[in-house]
Amino acid sequence: MDSRAGRQLPVDVEWGGLSFYTPSMIGHEDWRRPWHAFCAAVVLVALVVSSCNSVLAPMIPSVSAPSEDEETKISREFRREAKKIFKFPNNPEVERYVDRIGRRILAATGPLSFDYRFFVIEDDQLNAFSVPGGSIYVYTGLIERAKSTDELAGVLGHEITHAKNHHMARSSGPDAISILSLLAMVALAKSGSGVQAAGMVGQAVAATRQLAFSRQLEMEADTLGTRYMAAAGYDPKGTISFLKTLDQERALNPIDVPAYILSHPITQERVANADLVVKSLGVTQIRPDDPDALKKVQIIIKMDRPTRDQVVTEYEKLVQRNPQDPDLLYLLGYTEQLQGQLPQARKNYEKSLQLKSENPGLQRDLGRLYAEIGDFTAARNAFDRALALEPNEPLTYLYLGEMLEKSGDLRSAAGAYLNAQNLAPLWDRPPNRLGMVYGKLDRPGDGYYYLGRSFALQDEDDKAINNFDRAIKIIGANSPRGQLIQEELNTLKNRKK
Numbered sequence: 001m002d003s004r005a006g007r008q009l010p011v012d013v014e015w016g017g018l019s020f021y022t023p024s025m026i027g028h029e030d031w032r033r034p035w036h037a038f039c040a041a042v043v044l045v046a047l048v049v050s051s052c053n054s055v056l057a058p059m060i061p062s063v064s065a066p067s068e069d070e071e072t073k074i075s076r077e078f079r080r081e082a083k084k085i086f087k088f089p090n091n092p093e094v095e096r097y098v099d100r101i102g103r104r105i106l107a108a109t110g111p112l113s114f115d116y117r118f119f120v121i122e123d124d125q126l127n128a129f130s131v132p133g134g135s136i137y138v139y140t141g142l143i144e145r146a147k148s149t150d151e152l153a154g155v156l157g158h159e160i161t162h163a164k165n166h167h168m169a170r171s172s173g174p175d176a177i178s179i180l181s182l183l184a185m186v187a188l189a190k191s192g193s194g195v196q197a198a199g200m201v202g203q204a205v206a207a208t209r210q211l212a213f214s215r216q217l218e219m220e221a222d223t224l225g226t227r228y229m230a231a232a233g234y235d236p237k238g239t240i241s242f243l244k245t246l247d248q249e250r251a252l253n254p255i256d257v258p259a260y261i262l263s264h265p266i267t268q269e270r271v272a273n274a275d276l277v278v279k280s281l282g283v284t285q286i287r288p289d290d291p292d293a294l295k296k297v298q299i300i301i302k303m304d305r306p307t308r309d310q311v312v313t314e315y316e317k318l319v320q321r322n323p324q325d326p327d328l329l330y331l332l333g334y335t336e337q338l339q340g341q342l343p344q345a346r347k348n349y350e351k352s353l354q355l356k357s358e359n360p361g362l363q364r365d366l367g368r369l370y371a372e373i374g375d376f377t378a379a380r381n382a383f384d385r386a387l388a389l390e391p392n393e394p395l396t397y398l399y400l401g402e403m404l405e406k407s408g409d410l411r412s413a414a415g416a417y418l419n420a421q422n423l424a425p426l427w428d429r430p431p432n433r434l435g436m437v438y439g440k441l442d443r444p445g446d447g448y449y450y451l452g453r454s455f456a457l458q459d460e461d462d463k464a465i466n467n468f469d470r471a472i473k474i475i476g477a478n479s480p481r482g483q484l485i486q487e488e489l490n491t492l493k494n495r496k497k
């Protein structure tokens, strides 16, 4: 490990065949070893998990569910189909926002039976659903209407419970869970609402109503989901406030019932139950998320529309009214950065920093801004400050890697991407970037290997197998590394059968 200190170039540390980026500005030894931080996080998670287990026993005994493997398979099949049907915002910020909340809640649920995956669908509808096997989808329409991250944490806790406790199998019987019935649900989700039902869509509505969870399962998902999210440090009142948001939505637009309500029927009993759960939890320890994170993601969603200028104007007005509010200055800068108005964005970021210096999200965005204008030294310093404030955020490592790549420092870029990958092992972006960088570094064996990993995470098994095969040919089937890749390859080939 590197032991040099002070203002140096990022170093690329070889360790067991892998290299890690080490932030150059950070003095503390621990921060120089993200891998150690990662292990510490794993230990911490294990502790949280064991302390929660007894509290969070399911209310209703589980009935026969399909084997875990079968659910994992259903999830993967569904993800492949969903990719053909849905549009996904191609934005790492949005992906990480939902994933971060989901993983925090999962850490409080006990041992995981499958690899949970969180996806954001670009669609104005108020909807979210989970598929057996732990694939959870949230619509931009829901994120846009959420009033706080706690509301979204309530939704994710609820959806996680549906998957974790095999609710779909328990409500329709394991045999009834098929990709077809799930796709019917998707068809409904795409169609808009039950009122437009006709023909195919009508059948889909009927199928979805059958798939709609029973009152009892909805209450179980509310009860356990709320307990999980509270144990993860979110405000459990978020569950109730989201149910109220849904009710308002229904009152505002009684004909176009949100798809969410069709698959998760809301009853007075359910609302009363959620109220009781929150009261029974008493005072919980809340660890607030970055307060700007939801607003930033809402800005990204809104700025993807033709009315994007209005978003900038809205924040300009807010700042005029509250010129000393560091969070508003930051968000105004963020809208300007997305618009490409970089000098204005920089001015507002710097003003915000004078009022509130400890904002890792702002330091990261500042790093991206400096990278955009080609000031790589300033960019690196900003990323290092972001990592000092928040050492385990894979998004910061991803953007840092992109900056280093742009500046021509490919070895350090690879190190940064490796850190991102270790912190978020199910995220397909870091291995994709790694594959590209190793290609440029003339290390094609590693290049093909990481591209293979990225494809495997995207459920593109044929492409993954192809890349792993090429990697093994270059690295050598008998080398220790080649044997490890062969194991991953075998797993992929077996799951195709």
Ligand SMILES: [Zn+2]
Pocket: 158, 162, 213, 218, 221, 263, 264
């Ligand atoms: Zn539900």
